[in-house]
Amino acid sequence: MRIHRTDVLVIGGGGAGSRAAIEAYDSGVDVTIICKGRHGLSGCTPNSASEWMAYGVALGIADPRDNCEMHFRDIVSIGGYVCDHNLARIIAYESPDRFRELVDWGVEFLREPDGRFKQVMSDGATYPRACGTGADTGRQIMDALKRQVEERGITVFENVMAVDLIVDGGVVVGAVGIDTESLELTAFTAGSTIMATGGHGCMYKYTVFPEGMTADGYAMALRAGAKLVNMEFMQIGPCVITPLKFDVGGILWRLGPRLINGLGEEFLERYLPEELTVKEVYNLKSVTFPFTMRNASGYIDIANFTEIAEGRASGNGGVYFDLSHVPASKIESEASIPFKYFLEHGVDIRRKPLEIAPSIQHMNGGILINERGETSLPGLYAAGEAAGGQHGADRPGGNSLADCQVFGARAGRYAAERASKRIVKPDLRKAEKIEDEVRRLLETDGSHSVSEVLKDVREMMWRNASVIRDEDSLSKTYSSLHRYRRIVQSDLSVDEDELVSALELRNMIDAGLAIVLAALTRRETRGSHYRTDYPKKDDENWLRLIEIQMANGDLK
Structure with missing residues (x-):
């Protein structure tokens, strides 16, 4: 197994990961990005499309009554009051600066004939604040970020999937990655690690997510002991x-x-x-x-x-x-x-x-973060769709792109600050245990194919944990996911061509368990979470956030 040392490791090269890497580099530390596909071409940011792909920012152009405070109130209100208000406020108040940065970096947001930026109404907004380039806003943003990464000479490993986080003494000190083509393993050690792996859509039969969005960040964070939050809430x-x-x-x-x-x-x-x-x-x-x-x-x-x-x-x-x-x-x-x-x-x-x-279009929950982008595990940060707490049961249109830039920058800045003060000498036996797990999975000669289990999981998650939910279907799904988890551990048939898919399947099952447990726990209907057996909103009992953590292999 190869070893690569860096100050800040960014897992994921999309909008949030690239912005985090830029900020960390500009803070004076060595930065490495590992990207599951091609940098600038893979992931959600460059591959999503809608009639007006929006960056939500309160500029007060279309309506002078709009301002950052109104944006903050919209995030909280549309979120059903089950988000972290501090995080929501940060998105609202810092999105204008990140927007102007993107303009300086060459993103050509559409303008009115008088030169002012064009702003339109979006989901959940009181006033028009959605800026965009049309259907391809994400691609333009990603192109600009990639240019900035290249200009700085930031190290990028393409076609490398993170397998698991390296945890030494309760502190995250990097991750083990696998080259998706050669299957070569590398231990990436770092003073700080930023999770920016995007969402989970590929665990569902129907999704707008591109290939590779298999809940990797949620699952790795769970297995390492980090808390997830609001996993029952997603955009469909x-x-x-x-x-x-x-x-x-x-x-x-x-x-x-x-x-x-x-x-x-x-x-x-x-x-x-x-x-x-x-x-x-x-x-x-x-x-x-x-x-x-x-x-x-x-x-x-x-x-x-x-x-x-x-x-x-x-x-x-x-x-x-x-x-x-x-x-x-x-x-x-x-x-x-x-x-x-x-x-x-x-x-x-x-x-x-x-x-x-x-x-499936977006996960509103994710790895629990604070205002610095820190997770509940020392050494681990999260940004973008991988992070959770900043959005609630629903989110305003345009907030995803804004969130990526705002908390990408914050996670990069504070991860660099931490890394600059530490010399990391991890126990590489922790990385070798991850290597052993990969080898064990490859050597398993079970009776179930990866494609068979994957098809079943996607169908089951779409039918039972998407639009319509109830106690019976969620409970059966939870039991089935545990059964599939045991199959992956000991009864899966995996050859070299399927090894990456098997690792992705493991992640989808672990994250799927968190989603279903959260949906089972929340016995009410709120925003995107619709329980036919509890069809009304229940503020008295459920005006709160659900956190999920793994301990000794069990979810709590």
């Missing part, structure tokens, strides 16, 4: 499932689509209470992309989910989102950004229906 929304991934929101709903199942039936109306019309629900959905029960837009996701789950899906497993009855000129003018984006990818929404399904 109507997304195109083929031939590309795309969040369906805003103007596309205001166009008045027809939702049609695989039997050719329009179905939404039969899911609505008598006092609601389809048009009213569409109008709500146009300003509430993710599934939530804080307003009636949630009926759309419940309807789509139920039609698919009960066997009335479209040809590719979703439902049809049809705009063919809408005048072509209206689509071209009022929905110009998504219309052009789809056309560039070979889809003409004027004539052909989209196939959509409730898909």
Whole structure:
């Protein structure tokens, strides 16, 4: 096993990880990024798309009444008051500085004819504060960050997946990584380690996440002993499932689509209470992309989910989102950004229906952090979607990109401060134990294939721990995940070509257990967490955050 020493190790090279690395480097320490794919091309930031991919920032341009305090209040209110208010306030008040930084680094946010930045309304915002470049805001931000990383000469290891954190005496001192092509192992030792691995979407059947988003950071942190928080809360929304991934929101709903199942039936109306019309629900959905029960837009996701789950899906497993009855000129003018984006990818929404399904779009919880980006484990920091506490049951649109930059910078700064004061000489036997675990997994000759278990886990998580949840289905899922965990430990058939997938499967199962346990524990409905057996919000008992920690292999 190779050894690579650095001051600050950043696990993940997306928007949060790259911003953390830049800040740490500028603080005067040696920095190393390990990136599961190609730096600048892999992960969520450069690979997510919607009709207006937003960076939320209170500039007060579109409406002078907007300010950082209003942004903070929106985060807390939309989050159902179950977030860390200090973290929420930091995002709101520091996102303008991080925004101006991105502008200086070359991100071309769209502007009005008078030169002011264009700001539009987004989910959960009181005033328009969503800035963007169109459908590709994340890619432009990632391009700018990559240039900054390259200009500084920061060391980047591409195609390296972190396997587990190295913990010595209760302190995180780095991680063991595996080259996903050669399978060579490296022990990366560091004074501080920043987890910026993104989210968990690939543990679900339907997701807008790119490949590789397999809950690695959550699982590694859990196994090392760190606390997770708010894992029951995630964004699930109507997304195109083929031939590309795309969040369906805003103007596309205001166009008045027809939702049609695989039997050719329009179905939404039969899911609505008598006092609601389809048009009213569409109008709500146009300003509430993710599934939530804080307003009636949630009926759309419940309807789509139920039609698919009960066997009335479209040809590719979703439902049809049809705009063919809408005048072509209206689509071209009022929905110009998504219309052009789809056309560039070979889809003409004027004539052909989209196939959509409730898909995992963002994890609102994560590794519990404080205002310095520190986790509950000394030496470990977290930022971006890997971190938790800054968002609650729902989050305002545009907060994810802002969060990545704000807490990426904070984690980088404070990780560098800590590393500059320490000389790390870890017991490398801790790394060798991780190496032994990888070898053991590779030598296992069990009766279950990786692909078989992975398919079962994804289907089960989507059916039982996404839109609709209840005690019975969650309990069965929890038991099943424990069974799959035992299979991974001793009865999995793994060859070299499947070793990385097996490691990812292990992570998805461990993180899945945390998600399901949190969902079982919260016996109420709040925002994105919908319990059919506890359909009402219960502030008296559940106006609090749920933390989960692993001890001796068991979750508490």
